[in-house]
Amino acid sequence: MTDYDIKGWCPGALRPMASGDGLVLRIRARNGRLTPDQAQGIAGLARQHGNGLIDLTSRANLQLRGLNAQGHAATIAALAEMGLLDSDARSESRRNVILSPFATVGGPAWQVAEGIARAMTQPDAPDTPGKFGFAVDEDVPVLGDVPSDIRLRQIGTGWLILPDGGDWGLSAPDTDSAVHAAMALTRWFAQGGIHEGRGRMRDYLHRQPDLPAGAGPAPQMPMRQAPGPGPAPNGWMLGFAFGQITPAQLATAAKAGPLRLTPWRALLIEGATEPPPVPGAILDASDPLLRIHACTGAPACPQAHADVRALARQLAAHLAPGQSLHLSGCAKGCAHRGRASLTLIAEGPDRFDLIRDGDIRTPATQTGLSAAQIPL
Ligand code: SF4
Numbered sequence: 001m002t003d004y005d006i007k008g009w010c011p012g013a014l015r016p017m018a019s020g021d022g023l024v025l026r027i028r029a030r031n032g033r034l035t036p037d038q039a040q041g042i043a044g045l046a047r048q049h050g051n052g053l054i055d056l057t058s059r060a061n062l063q064l065r066g067l068n069a070q071g072h073a074a075t076i077a078a079l080a081e082m083g084l085l086d087s088d089a090r091s092e093s094r095r096n097v098i099l100s101p102f103a104t105v106g107g108p109a110w111q112v113a114e115g116i117a118r119a120m121t122q123p124d125a126p127d128t129p130g131k132f133g134f135a136v137d138e139d140v141p142v143l144g145d146v147p148s149d150i151r152l153r154q155i156g157t158g159w160l161i162l163p164d165g166g167d168w169g170l171s172a173p174d175t176d177s178a179v180h181a182a183m184a185l186t187r188w189f190a191q192g193g194i195h196e197g198r199g200r201m202r203d204y205l206h207r208q209p210d211l212p213a214g215a216g217p218a219p220q221m222p223m224r225q226a227p228g229p230g231p232a233p234n235g236w237m238l239g240f241a242f243g244q245i246t247p248a249q250l251a252t253a254a255k256a257g258p259l260r261l262t263p264w265r266a267l268l269i270e271g272a273t274e275p276p277p278v279p280g281a282i283l284d285a286s287d288p289l290l291r292i293h294a295c296t297g298a299p300a301c302p303q304a305h306a307d308v309r310a311l312a313r314q315l316a317a318h319l320a321p322g323q324s325l326h327l328s329g330c331a332k333g334c335a336h337r338g339r340a341s342l343t344l345i346a347e348g349p350d351r352f353d354l355i356r357d358g359d360i361r362t363p364a365t366q367t368g369l370s371a372a373q374i375p376l
Contacts, residue, residue: 009130039254096133115179165202228285304329333360
């Protein structure tokens with residue numbers, strides 16, 4: 001039994017999710033890129049119809065918060081004009097493709113990500129669960145820590161197509177066949193990996209001993225650590241505490257160039273060669289706030305037991321170098337699925353369970369701590 005709802009789907013623009021602060025509307029920018037005009041337009045919509053808070057999500061999307069039904073209708077009409085709306089909610093929910101934010105616009109990885117998005121929005125696309133997704137990397141992979149069911153990695157001019165959690169993969173000689181192989185793997189998963197509309201590739205591999213046609217051993221891949229704020233191969237990356245930004249920050253960033261949304265809840269300003277002057281952005285990769293994951297929490301999330309972001313700001317100054325902290329308003333752990341030095345789960349406004357060196361599912365080492373008792 002859990003004390004939180006498992007929805008099994010993510011919000012979209014056409015299918016927003018109700019939260020404690022109104023509707024949450026997710027914008028899935030194609031290949032995670034926004035032109036300056038699109039970013040300015042979104043900032044205006046957040047100001048006019050939202051509550052002024054915009055989330056950068058771990059799936060490289062943007063979320064507007066605090067909309068009402070009227071504001072939602074006006075927002076999706078504006079998004080359609082900006083070319084940021086899918087034709088229907090089914091297509092929107094299946095278009096879960098994260099492209100490396102460092103990928104060259106129009107390059108092979110860009111084309112593969114576009115091809116998968118196109119294939120997944122066709123009427124004959126497999127009926128995958130709402131959270132099923134793809135990660136597309138270039139030669140030097142950076143998305144290894146990003147939750148995805150199928151990973152595609154460029155190897156020279158060819159591609160490896162890897163199921164999450166497996167030690168095998170499919171190979172493809174070019175971009176078109178990489179898309180084809182990714183769809184073949186998706187169909188293989190859809191034949192037995194979905195129950196009552198839910199399922200993830202990693203779980204399916206545990207149950208399914210037979211491999212799909214063409215599968216071969218997958219080589220170990222070099223993995224670059226997720227980058228922090230600072231210069232990037234194609235621009236400059238800006239961090240934000242808890243991945244939350246304001247319309248003013250978004251509009252200011254857009255003045256410096258096109259934006260690439262990243263799964264690290266940071267904004268990459270394409271082409272910038274110095275830090276764009278965005279007030280409140282985190283420029284220092286050692287800032288402890290970047291080592292803290294804190295979900296929306298109270299009061300905006302109706303399932304939250306505490307205002308975890310306020311507590312996170314208090315605790316940041318006490319975090320030792322290299323130490324990471326995950327603060328969760330309930331046991332669902334929306335902000336972070338991975339491990340952290342310390343994970344704190346709110347059980348009441350000033351009552352927390354503590355997990356050391358584990359993730360949200362690891363048994364707690366201490367329970368019922370007040371904020372003052374948190375060992376930092
Ligand atoms: S983890 Fe946080 S945001 Fe997610 S449901 Fe729980 S309180 Fe809400």
